[in-house]
Amino acid sequence: MLAVFGHTNPDTDAISSALVYAHLLTRLGVPAQAYRLGDLNFETAFVLRELRMEAPPMLPALAAGTPVALVDHNESGQSAPNIAELTVTRVVDHHKLGDLTTSQPPFLRFEPVGCTGTILLKLHREAGLDVEALDAKLMLSAILSDTLHFRSPTTTQDDRDAVAFLAPVAGVTDVEAYALAMFAAKSDLGDTPAAQLLKMDYKVFPFGEPAQQWGVGVIETTNPAYVFGRKEELLRAMDEARAEDGLNGVLLSVVDILNETNRTFVLSATEEKVLREAFGVEATDGVADLGNRISRKKQIVPTLERYFAPEA
Amino acid sequence: MLAVFGHTNPDTDAISSALVYAHLLTRLGVPAQAYRLGDLNFETAFVLRELRMEAPPMLPALAAGTPVALVDHNESGQSAPNIAELTVTRVVDHHKLGDLTTSQPPFLRFEPVGCTGTILLKLHREAGLDVEALDAKLMLSAILSDTLHFRSPTTTQDDRDAVAFLAPVAGVTDVEAYALAMFAAKSDLGDTPAAQLLKMDYKVFPFGEPAQQWGVGVIETTNPAYVFGRKEELLRAMDEARAEDGLNGVLLSVVDILNETNRTFVLSATEEKVLREAFGVEATDGVADLGNRISRKKQIVPTLERYFAPEA
Numbered sequence: 168m169l170a171v172f173g174h175t176n177p178d179t180d181a182i183s184s185a186l187v188y189a190h191l192l193t194r195l196g197v198p199a200q201a202y203r204l205g206d207l208n209f210e211t212a213f214v215l216r217e218l219r220m221e222a223p224p225m226l227p228a229l230a231a232g233t234p235v236a237l238v239d240h241n242e243s244g245q246s247a248p249n250i251a252e253l254t255v256t257r258v259v260d261h262h263k264l265g266d267l268t269t270s271q272p273p274f275l276r277f278e279p280v281g282c283t284g285t286i287l288l289k290l291h292r293e294a295g296l297d298v299e300a301l302d303a304k305l306m307l308s309a310i311l312s313d314t315l316h317f318r319s320p321t322t323t324q325d326d327r328d329a330v331a332f333l334a335p336v337a338g339v340t341d342v343e344a345y346a347l348a349m350f351a352a353k354s355d356l357g358d359t360p361a362a363q364l365l366k367m368d369y370k371v372f373p374f375g376e377p378a379q380q381w382g383v384g385v386i387e388t389t390n391p392a393y394v395f396g397r398k399e400e401l402l403r404a405m406d407e408a409r410a411e412d413g414l415n416g417v418l419l420s421v422v423d424i425l426n427e428t429n430r431t432f433v434l435s436a437t438e439e440k441v442l443r444e445a446f447g448v449e450a451t452d453g454v455a456d457l458g459n460r461i462s463r464k465k466q467i468v469p470t471l472e473r474y475f476a477p478e479a
Numbered sequence: 480m481l482a483v484f485g486h487t488n489p490d491t492d493a494i495s496s497a498l499v500y501a502h503l504l505t506r507l508g509v510p511a512q513a514y515r516l517g518d519l520n521f522e523t524a525f526v527l528r529e530l531r532m533e534a535p536p537m538l539p540a541l542a543a544g545t546p547v548a549l550v551d552h553n554e555s556g557q558s559a560p561n562i563a564e565l566t567v568t569r570v571v572d573h574h575k576l577g578d579l580t581t582s583q584p585p586f587l588r589f590e591p592v593g594c595t596g597t598i599l600l601k602l603h604r605e606a607g608l609d610v611e612a613l614d615a616k617l618m619l620s621a622i623l624s625d626t627l628h629f630r631s632p633t634t635t636q637d638d639r640d641a642v643a644f645l646a647p648v649a650g651v652t653d654v655e656a657y658a659l660a661m662f663a664a665k666s667d668l669g670d671t672p673a674a675q676l677l678k679m680d681y682k683v684f685p686f687g688e689p690a691q692q693w694g695v696g697v698i699e700t701t702n703p704a705y706v707f708g709r710k711e712e713l714l715r716a717m718d719e720a721r722a723e724d725g726l727n728g729v730l731l732s733v734v735d736i737l738n739e740t741n742r743t744f745v746l747s748a749t750e751e752k753v754l755r756e757a758f759g760v761e762a763t764d765g766v767a768d769l770g771n772r773i774s775r776k777k778q779i780v781p782t783l784e785r786y787f788a789p790e791a
Contacts, residue, residue, distance in 0.1 A: 259687050269576045270784065272776075277587035293605050464584075471583065 168200040169256070170233065172226050172247065173283075174240035176369055177203050179211045179312035179349075183305035184238035184283040185223055188259055190302060192236070195294060199236065202226035204247065208367050213352030214308040218301055229253055239283040240334065241267045244371060259286055262464065281319065281326040284309035288329045304337035308349060315387065315424050316346035321465050347389070350424050352387040361400035364420060365408060372468055375475030379415035382408055383471075385463050387422045391430070394421045398432060402453060405434045416441060422461045429457040445474035481511040481568070482545065484538050484559065485595075488681055489525045490516050491624035491661075495617035496550035496595040497535055500571060502614060503599065504548070507606060511548065514538035516559065522681050525664030526620040530613055541565055551595040553579045556683060559584065561666035571598050574776065593631065593638040596621035600641045616649035617696060627736050628658035631774050659701070662736050666700040673712035677720060677731060684780060687787030691727035694720055695783075697775050699734045703742070706733045710744060714765060717746045728753060734773045741769040757786035 171189040173181025176187030191198040201223040204436035207215070215222055226247055229235065235247070236257035243250045255267065257274040261283055278286050284306035291298050298306075310330055311377040314322040316331075330342060339345050356364060369384040382405075387393050394401070419432040433439055433450040442448050442455045451457070460466035483501040485493025495545075497513035504511040506563040513535040527534055538559055541547065547559070548569035554577030555562045565581065573595055590598050596618035603610050610618075618685070623641055626634040642654060651657050668676060681696035694717075698706050717729040730735070731744040745751050745762040754760050754767045761767065774777035 261584050264579060264581045266580070266589065267576060268578070272573050272575050272591035273589055274591065275576065275587045277585055277590035278791070279584035279586065289605075293601075469582070 168195055169236055170202055170229060171199050171236040171238060171257075172202040172223075172225065173238045174205055174245040175204040176366055177205050177211065178208060178368060179214055180274055180309040181239045182207065182211045182223065183214070183309040184259065184287055186220070187284070187287050187302045187305050188236065188238050188290075189223075191290060191294070191296070192257075194296060201453075208353065209355055210312060210349050210353035213349060214305070214312075220301065237267075238287075241265055241285070242278075243267070257282055261289070279324070280323045281321040282310040282313035282329075284313070285323075285326045285329040288333065289325075292362050298333070298336050300337055302331045304339065306346075307333040307337045307339060307342075311342070311346040311349060312353075315350075315422075315427075315461070316343060318424065318427050319462050319465075321462050349391065350387070350389045354390040354393070354424075356388075356393060357387075361397060361404040362407065364394075365401060365404045370463075371412065371414065372471070374471055376477050379475060380413065381471065382412065382414050382417040383463055383467060384417075384419040385422055386419065387424050387461075389424050391421050391423045395430075398453070402433060405432065409434065418467075419441075420457065420463065420467065421452060427459050429459070429461050429462055431455045431457050441471070441474065445470050481509055481548055482514055482538065482541060483548040483550060484514040484516055484535075485550045488514040488678055489517050489523065490508050490520060490551075490680060490692060491526055492595050493551045494519065494523045494535065494622040495526070495621040496571065496599055497531070499596070499599050499614045499617050500548065500550050500588075500602075502611075503602060503606070503608070504569075506608060510539065511735075519691040520665065521667055522624060522661050522665035526617070530616055532613065545555060549579075551598075553577055553589075555579070571595055571602070584747070585682055590637070592635045593633045594622040594625035594641075596625070597635075597638045597641040600645065601637075610645070610648050612649055615645045616651065619645040619649045619651060619654075619657075619684050623654070623658040623661060625737075627662075627734075627773070628655060630736065630739050631777075633774050633777050637751050662701045665701040666705070666736075668700075670697075672767060673709060673716040674719065674772045676709070677713060677716045682775075683724065683726065684783070686783055688789050691787060692725065693783065694724065694726050694729040695736055695775055696729075696731040698731065699736050699773075701736050703735045707742075710765065713744055714717075714746060717744065721746065730754075730779075732769065732773075732779065739773055741771070743769050753783070753786065757782050765776065 171185045173185050189199040189201035203223045204226055207222055230250035232254055234254045234256045238259050241258050241260050254267050259276045261280050288306055310326050314326050334342050341466055365384050371380055371382050374381055388394055409417045416438045417434050420429050422429050433453050433455050439450045485497050494515055501511040501513035515535045516538055519534055543564035544566055546566045546568045550571050553570050553572050562665045567581050571588045573592050584748050599619055622638050646654050651767050664722045666745050677696050683692055683694050685691055700706055721729045728750050729746050732741050734741050
């Protein structure tokens with residue numbers, strides 16, 4: 168049984184794609200089981216409630232050499248704890264290629280599109296398989312989530328085409344209303360502890376040589392006022408994360424989904440200097456206005472990579 | 480213009496796949512140009528003569544940041560000299576994933592099949608494009624070459640299906656006769672200097688930690704007697720390669736295509752010991768009989784990797 172899983176701090180694409188790819192592989196004669204590498208966020212919990220589906224189980228400890236399939240990630244730092252000992256036989260992803268290596272020829276399918284779900288739809292069609300309604304709604308939800316319903320600059324025509332194909336199969340007649348319901352669920356953060364809010368959608372990146380380690384969190388929300396109301400708590404959580412994980416810097420971007428803006432919490436003078444020199448923005452009271460740079464993958468991380476890159 | 484190229488010491492798949500993928504990308508609206516990273520072998524020269532096609536030009540020096548597409552390889556040691564400075568946007572390959580990384584999400588299409596040509600045929604069909612006769616014959620030739628017309632254990636059902644589809648499109652009515660003509664051309668080594676014979680199909684692999692560097696050459700031939708007639712010269716060329724490239728060991732497998740056997744030239748007691756302990760075979764007069772292990776990728780290199788791997 169092939170274990171299929173997305174990244175740690177799973178989002179809707181990581182969970183949906185694990186479920187959809189495991190089902191697709193099973194239909195193609197490769198028995199597979201989806202797993203998750205962490206708690207569901209509120210958006211993903213909403214999507215699974217809508218579908219009356221159970222969350223995939225947490226990934227158990229896997230023995231060295233166990234074959235696994237990765238979706239929506241490929242870097243070891245975002246994967247199973249002992250990923251280097253496991254046998255990666257398949258990856259479906261839409262991120263840059265990191266430190267993955269394999270000892271045998273793998274199946275790899277990477278495309279520079281907005282969502283893994285978009286690639287999984289292609290795999291169904293290439294295999295000549297119909298798309299079942301549950302899978303359609305999972306892929307649709309993942310694409311709407313990753314692209315913020317086409318608001319993100321990561322959106323491609325393939326993502327739009329996939330949504331146009333999937334919505335009727337999934338029985339979703341008003342796609343924007345469904346997307347807004349997903350985003351509202353994601354924004355209903357309630358009394359989530361600040362440390363958990365910070366790490367909901369959070370990745371650690373190595374920048375430069377010798378590598379600095381930077382934590383970059385994002386909270387995509389339709390209710391930024393709520394997040395700003397918890398700014399002091401979140402700054403404390405960022406400070407703790409920096410100390411605990413031995414990081415050089417920590418940023419937390421509060422992305423206003425509906426207005427497509429990014430105001431980023433800045434922990435200290437270190438981060439202030441980097442944002443000033445890399446993005447040309449000044450922080451005031453621990454907040455830097457990054458304007459419409461709402462994509463960490465496409466707009467924040469590449470700029471930081473260039474800033475920290477050694478001189479050619 | 481996207482530069483598309485296969486590995487150094489190009490074989491028929493490396494050359495054919497560069498030509499076919501460049502043409503496919505151009506038809507899909509991504510202007511591309513095929514290049515090669517070395518001289519044609521006799522088999523590939525035969526294929527291009529049959530098709531009255533020019534060889535792709537040698538890859539010129541490319542400025543840092545130039546976008547490139549790789550076919551039939553992904554490891555930096557088998558690629559353009561400054562591959563680490565180039566921007567790899569696409570890879571189509573059927574080898575294990577090595578040290579490749581990218582700074583942006585790439586197109587990657589890896590499948591564990593016998594030949595890159597088999598994957599390129601799928602890309603045509605997925606794009607809804609007809610396969611032109613020249614492209615069909617290039618892909619057909621690559622698949623027959625890489626799989627030794629299905630004799631190699633790397634052969635998959637996908638490769639067989641691709642040949643069945645491509646042969647009529649390419650106008651090849653007797654596939655085995657065409658394959659034998661290719662193999663005869665490959666075996667007509669004439670007065671090729673021994674150093675060149677050794678390096679015709681030759682790769683350097685890192686084994687173990689700290690890594691030992693081993694050169695592993697293969698001569699696939701319908702005329703092994705010719706190669707054995709030049710054994711002393713070839714052993715001298717292997718000794719020179721070891722000294723010049725600072726290698727820990729050098730092996731040269733003489734694969735008899737028609738009888739599906741592998742007799743491997745062994746340079747010294749170092750290689751003798753490794754073959755004894757890894758494969759359980761004894762060398763006599765500098766030759767070890769590796770039986771029907773005719774695939775370097777599937778049968779030689781994995782066994783050496785396991786042999787040199789650090790104890791778990």
